[in-house]
Amino acid sequence: xxxxxxxxxxxxxxxxxxxxxxxxxxxxxxxxxxxxxxxxxxxxxxxxxxxxxxxxxxxxxxxxxxxxxxxxxxxxxxxxxxxxxxxxxxxxxxxxxxxxxxxxxxxxxxxxxxxxxxxxxxxxxxxxxxxxxxxxxxxxxxxxxxxxxxxxxxxxxxxxxxxxxxxxxxxxxxxxxxxxxxxxxxxxxxxxxxxxxxxxxxxxxxxxxxxx
Numbered sequence: 001x002x003x004x005x006x007x008x009x010x011x012x013x014x015x016x017x018x019x020x021x022x023x024x025x026x027x028x029x030x031x032x033x034x035x036x037x038x039x040x041x042x043x044x045x046x047x048x049x050x051x052x053x054x055x056x057x058x059x060x061x062x063x064x065x066x067x068x069x070x071x072x073x074x075x076x077x078x079x080x081x082x083x084x085x086x087x088x089x090x091x092x093x094x095x096x097x098x099x100x101x102x103x104x105x106x107x108x109x110x111x112x113x114x115x116x117x118x119x120x121x122x123x124x125x126x127x128x129x130x131x132x133x134x135x136x137x138x139x140x141x142x143x144x145x146x147x148x149x150x151x152x153x154x155x156x157x158x159x160x161x162x163x164x165x166x167x168x169x170x171x172x173x174x175x176x177x178x179x180x181x182x183x184x185x186x187x188x189x190x191x192x193x194x195x196x197x198x199x200x201x202x203x204x205x206x207x208x209x210x211x212x
């Protein structure tokens with residue numbers, strides 16, 4: 001499995017291109033801005049995107065959905081509880097001032113649920129529904145890697161004070177969905193550098209019993 005990270009847009013969101021080495025098929029996770037950079041990276045990697053997967057519906061993770069889909073015909077996937085955000089991906093006014101949202105995303109081609117799988121060539125992603133940052137936030141588990149969107153960062157977690165956020169839901173997601181997973185997983189967050197789940201369990205205060 002190939003993983004390429006691109007940091008895009010004014011909020012420095014991480015867009016991940018995840019490819020199957022045997023079939024050259026790929027998923028684009030969270031294309032939040034700068035579609036030309038994303039498309040160029042796909043071209044250089046000689047990968048054919050079959051899916052655009054949004055870990056949640058905020059504009060810094062979905063604003064390049066439309067141009068990437070238009071150029072590649074990749075299908076858009078998002079959890080069913082965040083699907084409505086694609087047509088109106090509103091945050092608060094402070095954040096919106098930083099973003100040039102551009103055109104809204106096309107509607108999703110497939111709605112995701114907890115526990116289902118996404119196949120990209122011979123790579124299989126497991127969908128983990130992890131509400132808290134948004135009602136439909138997800139993480140994606142694949143081949144020793146965990147793509148956490150804005151659920152878990154290196155040393156922190158996503159905000160819960162935006163519309164649809166819930167501190168209690170986030171605590172439940174961390175405790176029930178992420179803590180039981182293997183320490184050796186590489187964590188690829190929606191913002192900031194990668195980490196490992198084992199390191200986060202030891203050092204991230206939000207994964208400590210005092211928070212949970």
